[in-house]
Structure formats: structure tokens, C-alpha cells
Amino acid sequence: MTVAYPHKLRNNLSARDILQRVVREREIHLMTLNRYRYNEQRSCKDLTELIEKLNGNPPEMIRDLSHHVSDESRHAMWLTDLLIDIGGPLNTPPGVSYIDEFERLIDSENYTNPEDALIAALAAINVTEKRGCEYFAAHIHALKAAPKTEENIKIRETIEKIFPEEIAHVRWGNQQLAKIAAQSPAHRQKVEATKRKYIAIEQAAYESGMDIMFGAEMRRVNKLMDVVNTLPLWERPQYLMARLPETILDPELQKVRITAAQKAWNRDPEAFVTQFIPMFLGKSIK
DSSP states (O other): OOOOOOOOOOBHHHHHHHHHHHHHOOOHHHHHHHHHHHHHHHHHHHHHHHHHHHHTOSSHHHHHHHHHHHHHHHHHHHHHHHHHHHHHOOOOOOSHHHHHHHHHOOOOOOSSSSSHHHHHHHHHHHHHHHHHHHHHHHHHHHHSSSOHHHHHHHHHHHHHHHHHHHHHHHHHHHHHHHHHTTTTTHHHHHHHHHHHHHHHHHHHHHHHHHOOTHHHHHHHHHHHHHHHHOOGGGGGGHHHHHHHHHHHHOOHHHHHHHHHHHHHHHOOHHIIIIIIIIHHOOOOOO
């Protein structure tokens, strides 16, 4: 079966590369923790909606998803307590939302068959949980190499509590998808196709939230086309035309760029000219 592993940002920066930089800047570090909190909190809502759609069947799935909601709620609680303790933000994270972009790229309108909808939901949960595990592992690794301050130790201990449960969620998702695929060759083909699609959707959503540099709009279009190419031919035109305008003209992306530029200027006008602008344009800094 297809095995989904998160890809690097623009095939260049790994999660470890990113988190090594994040832990050095306290403001960015706290924002990252708040994104974790928000994602865990939001997943409770999404999982609850899935339980309601399943409407009691199959009972074993309802049970497992209910436990999953409990886990995610506990993770959000731990991160909330941590952020209050260290003076971090608890607002809706600014910038392009990974979750919102992921949901925008899902073609839920095409899942009229309950079984297809369940496979899609499991694939979506599985691929996003894998991204979360990648980041938690990289964050723990970065904090072990960072100064052993009281704050860094508290952060690492919190993430270390969450990480094993997220690994268990990934394992559960793999098992559920494998169980469905084993029912017949047709089921296996359906699971494989759905996993490929959600791998492409997740990568597109991930990069949209991380890439604000010059040319990001066209890179988003390229990622959108990666998703389009996983769809049946007859679904591609409608899917593309429904999502292309917002992919190219996203006001949130422009807002993030302006905010980042203002912060860079206020912090150090000289560095803004010598470092931020070349970085934004994708040029090497000598």
C-alpha cells in the first residue's frame, strides 16, 4: 500500500531545519505552540462532525473516534495550560491557516457514498496526523539541543506527553485503511487513490501556510495541479475552476506579507534591506 510521509517545504527545508530556527526566537516559538494548540482544539470539532455524519455506524469506529476526540481535547488543554504558564498567546493564530486551506482543497461534494466518505475522512486524519508527528519529533529534537532553560524544559515535557498519543493515532489510521483495503481489489484501489489525493492536498495546504515569498502564488497553483492530477478526468475541470481564483488571489497571503515586512522593518531597517528583501525575492544573501 501507499505509505505517506510528509515532504519538505519546497523540497528544501525539513521540519528539523525549521524547528531549529523556531526555538531560537521566543516570539515565533510561542506562536508555533499556539498553532499546535489551535490545531488540536480544531481537530476535536472536525472529529465530532465526522462522528455525527457516521450516525452510529460502525459502532467500533464511533468508539475509536470518541477516544480520539478525548485525546485531542487533552492535548489542547495541556498546550493551553503551558501557554498560560509561560505567557504565550491563545488567540486564533494569524496568517494562512493550514486547517482552513486543507478543508478548502477537499472535494467533499463528490463523496455521496458513505463508504467513500469514510475512506476520505480516514485518509485526511492519517496524513495530517503524520505531519503533526513529524513536527513534534523535530520540536523535541530541537529543544534537546537548545539551552536548558526552565521554559524550554516545560515546553519539551509537554510535547513529549503528546507525541506518543499522536503516534498511536497514526498507527490506528494505518490499520483502519489497511482493513478496508483488504476487503477486495476494488477497495484496495479506492484506498490507494484516496491516499494519493490526500497526500497531495496535505502538501499543498502545508506549503500554503509556510510560503509567503515572491512567486508563492504560482507555486500554490502548481500544488493545486498536483491535487487535480489525482482526480478522475471528469472531476478535474469543476474542481480546478472552483479553487483556482482563491489560490491565486488570497488576501490573507498579502496580509501576512505586509505584517512580516512591517515587523522586519521595525526590528532592523538595515537588515530589512540587506536580508528580508533578498530573502523575499528568493535571492541568496552574501
